[in-house]
Amino acid sequence: MPDYTASDIRDEYRFPVEELSVRRYAEAAWDANPRYRYSGDTASIAVPPMFGCLAATLAGRSHSLEVLGFDVARSFHGEETILLYAPLIVGTTLTVTDATLRLPDVMGRRGGVMRRARRRSILADERGNVVGVVTRTLLEAADPLVSSVPTGDTRVFDDGLRVRTDPVVPDPIPARCAAPGRSLAEGRFGPITRADFVRYAVASADLTAIHYDENAARSRGYQTTFAMGMLSAALIGHMVTDWFSLDCPWRLSMRFSDQIWPGDVLVVSGEVVSADDEKVTVSSACSSDRGLATTALLEQWLPGATPPGPDDY
DSSP: OOOGGGOSEEEEEEEEOOHHHHHHHHHHTTOOOGGGSOSSOGGGOOOOGGGHHHHHHHHGGGGOHHHHTOOGGGEEEEEEEEEESSOOOTTOEEEEEEEEEEEEEEEOTTSSEEEEEEEEEEEEOTTSOEEEEEEEEEEEOSSOOOOOSOTTOOOOOOOOOOOOOOOOOOOOBOGGGOOTTOEEEEEEEOSOOHHHHHHHHHHHTOOOGGGTOHHHHHHTTOSSOOOOHHHHHHHHHHHHHHHBOOOSOEEEEEEEOSOOOTTOOEEEEEEEEEEOSSEEEEEEEEEETTEEEEEEEEEEEOTTOOOOOGGGO
């Protein structure tokens, strides 16, 4: 395990869980479930599963790539893990304790040395109880990142807003009822447009220009704008709450494999890979017609079981 007591950068700050922020995030994740909207009682508003990652994103302002000495033009988000011990509650303020470590360099899949860093954010409630942990791996490639959109791609980059409909899925099942090998209902999202990138940028405060500004994207070697990796994570989180009632501690670990472009139609799938007296494990993926964009592993602990502690990251 990394020793965060010797971290290169440390910080602490406050993160309010606000009704408007929750609603915007749910909309950016294509989730029209009324549980994320105000209905006369703020305490009754649920919080989307990936919302806790926003605390880590905002905490990272002082942990910027520039501070780490990374070249922004060659850097990207590799992995993200969130573990929640208890639901986040609208109207409360989290204390986020943040630490960032430089990791040993590795050889990239396409050659050259890849630099790495890992950031851990511990989320505590107003009583000081740890309610979640978010870890994020940042990578710097050996060469400038370039667009993977094939030359001559004729797909239409539609920026228009659409009426979005959610996948039709059964009610969430208790995790204890999951059986290994069970395929879970797929969710389809798209065609994705630049408007979706803007919507997620506003909801997540990720205002990196290459995701919504054509000129900025082209100046970095891309043919057009593309989605933030965490947009696909938000869609996986959307489906997770359609599959299961997350009434016990759970962890979602994601690896970002490829970019998502305007015009892509995304499919989120899931399958129960194991289930015992302690936890249920689900393998999930977000894919386009190009292949895998993001892979994920969901672990939900059952009542009485003990999940990993914050120091196990």
